Amino acid sequence: MKDVSHRPTGSRDNSKRELKPGFDAIEYSKMVLVFPRISLKPEVEAYLLSVFKNKEILANIQSEQSNFKFESLLSRLSHPPAFTCIRVNTCAASTDQVKKLLTEELQKQCKGWPMSDIPVLEHPELPDVLLIPVIGPRINLQRHSIEVIVGAQCGNAVLRGAHVFIPGILSAPKLMRDGDAVSVYSDIGGKCKRGAVEFMGSKTFVGNGIAEISRNEIFSSNCTLRGVGIRMTEPVYISPSFDNVLPSLLFLQNLPSVVVSHVLDPKPGERILDICAAPGGKTTHIAALMNDKGEVIAMDKIANKVKKIKQNAENLQLKCIKVFCYDGTKALAKESNWDGQAGPPFLPESFDRILLDAPCSGLGQRPNMACDWSLKEITSYPPLQRKLFRVAVNLLKPGGILVYSTCTITLAENEEQVAWALDSFPCLSLQSQEPHLGEEGMMGAGLSNDQRQLLQRFDPASVTEGHTSVSCSDLDSSQIEHLIKSANKDTIGFFIAKFLKMQDG
Numbered sequence: 001m002k003d004v005s006h007r008p009t010g011s012r013d014n015s016k017r018e019l020k021p022g023f024d025a026i027e028y029s030k031m032v033l034v035f036p037r038i039s040l041k042p043e044v045e046a047y048l049l050s051v052f053k054n055k056e057i058l059a060n061i062q063s064e065q066s067n068f069k070f071e072s073l074l075s076r077l078s079h080p081p082a083f084t085c086i087r088v089n090t091c092a093a094s095t096d097q098v099k100k101l102l103t104e105e106l107q108k109q110c111k112g113w114p115m116s117d118i119p120v121l122e123h124p125e126l127p128d129v130l131l132i133p134v135i136g137p138r139i140n141l142q143r144h145s146i147e148v149i150v151g152a153q154c155g156n157a158v159l160r161g162a163h164v165f166i167p168g169i170l171s172a173p174k175l176m177r178d179g180d181a182v183s184v185y186s187d188i189g190g191k192c193k194r195g196a197v198e199f200m201g202s203k204t205f206v207g208n209g210i211a212e213i214s215r216n217e218i219f220s221s222n223c224t225l226r227g228v229g230i231r232m233t234e235p236v237y238i239s240p241s242f243d244n245v246l247p248s249l250l251f252l253q254n255l256p257s258v259v260v261s262h263v264l265d266p267k268p269g270e271r272i273l274d275i276c277a278a279p280g281g282k283t284t285h286i287a288a289l290m291n292d293k294g295e296v297i298a299m300d301k302i303a304n305k306v307k308k309i310k311q312n313a314e315n316l317q318l319k320c321i322k323v324f325c326y327d328g329t330k331a332l333a334k335e336s337n338w339d340g341q342a343g344p345p346f347l348p349e350s351f352d353r354i355l356l357d358a359p360c361s362g363l364g365q366r367p368n369m370a371c372d373w374s375l376k377e378i379t380s381y382p383p384l385q386r387k388l389f390r391v392a393v394n395l396l397k398p399g400g401i402l403v404y405s406t407c408t409i410t411l412a413e414n415e416e417q418v419a420w421a422l423d424s425f426p427c428l429s430l431q432s433q434e435p436h437l438g439e440e441g442m443m444g445a446g447l448s449n450d451q452r453q454l455l456q457r458f459d460p461a462s463v464t465e466g467h468t469s470v471s472c473s474d475l476d477s478s479q480i481e482h483l484i485k486s487a488n489k490d491t492i493g494f495f496i497a498k499f500l501k502m503q504d505g
């Protein structure tokens with residue numbers, strides 16, 4: 001693959017622009033050797049390919065380049081992001097204090113690992129973010145003859161630093177005993193039957209571990225057993241585990257999700273609505289950015305998930321959060337004599353800022369080796385997103401800010417929603433975002449270059465390098481600086497748009 005360079009954004013000459021591919025062919029083949037690219041239903045893959053090779057894109061870049069970018073994207077999705085991102089609860093501790101405590105914690109965890117230390121790095125633009133490099137992929141791990149098959153979700157969690165919990169185990173050989181060294185495989189096709197003694201279907205190796213329970217105990221018990229079933233000793237990607245580590249001081253969050261609340265830019269004393277809030281990652285961040293002063297209303301439609309928001313707010317000891325189980329599409333009060341102070345529904349123009357972190361197809365999540373959703377499911381979200389958006393615009397005060405975000409990669413749920421919003425609500429204007437760490441918006445929704453530049457799309461295919469595979473104690477400061485730059489690119493797929501509701505709109 002030729003290495004070609006960017007032309008300045010916005011320049012349109014007659015020859016097709018050749019975009020620099022996300023990463024080079026060697027890096028690409030290395031990645032697909034470790035894990036196959038994400039497996040999708042053929043209809044879904046065909047749909048996504050048509051999105052990533054839409055007319056506007058093909059008028060600007062070569063078909064071969066867009067194919068490569070698409071393949072790179074699918075391949076990146078089955079691997080974890082290059083960093084674990086930790087948001088510091090700045091209401092309870094400084095970033096420096098948490099950095100010291102985490103460094104001590106990591107030194108303890110490093111004892112079983114092949115490197116002497118893993119650094120805790122500060123993000124240069126986000127003062128409340130600490131980054132820990134994910135080490136791997138380790139391609140030369142020896143496999144054991146005892147094979148344990150786990151569900152795809154469980155396999156994904158292992159790649160982000162988890163041990164295997166008993167409910168995630170689908171198959172283990174008859175003779176497996178507590179203390180056996182085993183190799184763990186993810187059932188990416190979803191075909192393994194629970195309790196099978198062996199599995200010959202399509203599976204992907206995610207690492208080695210030690211069984212903490214025998215096969216008999218796992219599958220002959222009448223009740224569902226909990227707890228760790230396989231303690232991972234050699235995962236393909238090394239990522240520290242933060243289960244119950246400093247729960248009042250930190251929150252594990254993907255980097256683009258942390259960017260969202262900074263873009264919303266809430267101020268102490270304001271009244272903020274987080275319309276789809278569970279489990280409360282962004283809600284608690286918003287409250288922390290407001291120094292716990294003001295009012296953050298967190299709503300979600302699903303009762304169990306609402307409990308999670310309450311739990312997270314309690315863990316982080318944030319008092320300005322009020323949580324409601326409520327359908328956001330019904331959150332606009334119809335009766336003008338309703339005061340809306342106690343809870344939803346709310347009167348029009350009640351909030352200074354609103355976050356709509358919309359329910360979406362979630363195709364940007366990583367690692368994700370298999371998605372068995374139909375095209376109907378994948379394309380079902382835009383109408384719900386528009387209903388929620390309409391309510392949010394009505395609930396926003398003139399002069400207020402609305403941030404719309406998703407963790408997916410489709411045009412229909414992102415740039416096309418922005419084009420629809422600008423068309424439907426003349427009172428809205430697109431705003432620039434601070435910080436802007438992602439790429440510009442994608443072509444294909446009829447937005448101008450200027451409009452696309454105001455959007456923020458985190459695109460895993462824009463990564464140019466692989467994960468860290470060396471011992472970090474050997475890295476010098478310029479290598480660390482270089483490493484941090486990739487933290488803004490090698491993330492989950494994500495999208496952010498920021499709107500102002502104009503005073504005279």
Ligand SMILES: C[S@@+](CC[C@H](N)C(=O)[O-])C[C@H]1O[C@@H](n2cnc3c(N)ncnc32)[C@H](O)[C@@H]1O
Pocket residue numbers: 257275276277278279280281282283299300301302305326327328329357358359360
């Ligand atoms: C992307 S998640 C939100 C993540 C959350 N903002 C965070 O950062 O932790 C979308 C949420 O929307 C909720 N949801 C779906 N439909 C809804 C509706 N009609 N009203 C309110 N919440 C809804 C889902 O239950 C889900 O928790």
